[in-house]
Amino acid sequence: MTTLNTTKASPSNSLTVSKIIDVFLRFTKDYVYVFAILLLGAVFAVLEPEYFLTWKNITNILLQASTIAIVAIGQAIVLTTGQFDLSLGQIVCVTSIIGAILMKTYGMNTWLALLIVILLGALLGITNGVLFAYCGIPAFIATLGIQNICRGTAKLITNATPIARMPKDMAFIGRGYVGPIPVSVIIMIVIYIVIQFISQKTKLGRNFYAIGANSEAAFFAGINIKKYYCIAFMLAGIFAALGGIVLMSRLDSVAITNGNLYEFDAVIASIIGGISLTGGKGKIIGAMFGSIFLILLFNGMTMLNVDPFVQDILKGVVLVIAIGIDVLRHRKTN
DSSP states (O other): OOOOOOOOOOHHHHHHHHHHHHHHHHHHHHTHHHHHHHHHHHHHHHHSTTTTTSHHHHHHHHHHHHHHHHHHHHHHHHHHTTOOOSOHHHHHHHHHHHHHHHHHTSOOOHHHHHHHHHHHHHHHHHHHHHHHHTTOOOHHHHHHHHHHHHHHHHHHHHTTOOEEOOOGGGHHHHHOEETTEEHHHHHHHHHHHHHHHHHHHSHHHHHHHHHHHOHHHHHHTTOOHHHHHHHHHHHHHHHHHHHHHHHHHHHTEEOTTTTTTHHHHHHHHHHHTTOOTTSSOSOTTHHHHHHHHHHHHHHHHHHTTOOHHHHHHHHHHHHHHHHHHHHHHHHHHO
């Protein structure tokens, strides 16, 4: 007589497997951009195996991404409040140009000039915040106005002529290395770690998300939403100016094309990184990975000799797709 051996899986084992699957699914949902970077990198590594995975190309990708990523921090902060900033690219441009003029034309101390650049970025950001929060001008219009003021000022004070050869003591910011790692990449990572902590663990960060999720509820909860909008736009201006400093140092020059369309690159990077256009959702650090994804995409297409005009079209396609994904993601959570 044969006996059937019916061994049941222990509840603890099935529970452990379930937990592992749950953690994996949650990770893929929260950090889908990491998988997107790995997948895109694998595709280009197969298509261009000789050069794509070289350390020289990887550092080149990170160098370019660091500038966009620093600007994207500010855009991400503004997005968490449910607004967006169209002036960031031109703040990058005009602040770096003014910094270059202070150093090159007036012989100002490099670090004093860079401090003024950051303060100017803060001032332009606060102006955006005041126009929106206190004057009632929609953020789209207010930041578009500041964008054009900055663009016109940059053209006026330079006569549309580039300024080259920045002081040597600022060269390490954009072109220096600590071992094999570019200094600008280290700056990017440190800033993101600090801002990620602030956004998740402090009252300031929590209030940004609360305002983005429901500004009316935040107001009735006692949050001074006008003040926090001004702080968000001010931080965006500061990070745009910091991005301008890194770009100026890396290129060893400034021109009216510096920072061109960075505001849209920052929006694309933020949305790819999981930050919602509707506000109140996403992790700031996602904007860094979104920036890397964006630069990785265009680096690979450049190596495959894709026409630059086609790349511009694809950037628009990526923006539309990213917004579409954000809309679908928002519908599912409602």
